Amino acid sequence: QSALTQPASVSGSPGQSITISCTGTSSDVGGYNFVSWYQQHPGKVPKLMIYDVSSRPSGVSNRFSGSKSGNTASLTISGLQAEDEADYYCSSYTTSNTLVFGGGTKLTVL
Amino acid sequence: QLQLQESGPGLVKPSETLSFTCTVSGGSISSSSYYWGWIRQPPGKGLEWIGSIYYSGSTYYNPSLKSRVIISVDTSKNQFSLKLNSVTAADTAVYYCASMWELRWFGPWGQGTLVTVSS
Numbered sequence: 001q002s003a004l005t006q007p008a009s010v011s012g013s014p015g016q017s018i019t020i021s022c023t024g025t026s027s028d029v030g031g032y033n034f035v036s037w038y039q040q041h042p043g044k045v046p047k048l049m050i051y052d053v054s055s056r057p058s059g060v061s062n063r064f065s066g067s068k069s070g071n072t073a074s075l076t077i078s079g080l081q082a083e084d085e086a087d088y089y090c091s092s093y094t095t096s097n098t099l100v101f102g103g104g105t106k107l108t109v110l
Numbered sequence: 111q112l113q114l115q116e117s118g119p120g121l122v123k124p125s126e127t128l129s130f131t132c133t134v135s136g137g138s139i140s141s142s143s144y145y146w147g148w149i150r151q152p153p154g155k156g157l158e159w160i161g162s163i164y165y166s167g168s169t170y171y172n173p174s175l176k177s178r179v180i181i182s183v184d185t186s187k188n189q190f191s192l193k194l195n196s197v198t199a200a201d202t203a204v205y206y207c208a209s210m211w212e213l214r215w216f217g218p219w220g221q222g223t224l225v226t227v228s229s
Contacts, residue, residue: 001172001173001174003156034213034214034215036214036215036216038157038216040157045206045219045220045221045222046157046206046216046219047217048215048216048217051211051214051215051217052214052215057217089156089157091157091159091215091216093213093214096173097170097213098159098170098171098172098173099147099159099162099170099172099213100159101149101156101157101158101159102156103156104156104157
């Protein structure tokens, strides 16, 4: 199975909004509403930010939102803050009863 | 609140078998809808799903690693384990265990353990 495709890096200024895309196929992202997003600060454990495309776990800021269109899922962060600077990974369930991650996106807050 | 703790060696020799155990606390490994997974992250690189298991023993593996991986569960000890055989330097990574809701998303995660494959 191939990794989901994410941009290597995105950047934005404090207060702005950014969107990270995650492109797969009809066998994963497009076929199921089981896309999740993880935030990972350097040297830290990944943290679940979004599950099932657009649901937010308790305790995650409502500045984080998720969506999907066709084979591409997106994570949007509004009102960017310095603490949002991190690596972000998407993941999807696949038709083979497996999971696949994206390659990761480094978010820089300018 | 579920907590997971990996235990295993930090150094493994090439061609040997890497073995890890993840101990679950704060809940039962036999809870329905919960699966249990292993993920790894080579230094400076992205996350890779290794495989997952249900308390019944049903396993699900990354096709690229399937021939070398065995994941097992011990419900009496509230633990699940990973064995990866014939390791090479490419298997050097931080290995995480994590809970999963069905096979849909991960969380919480263990703290991760760096394993270096070197002679």
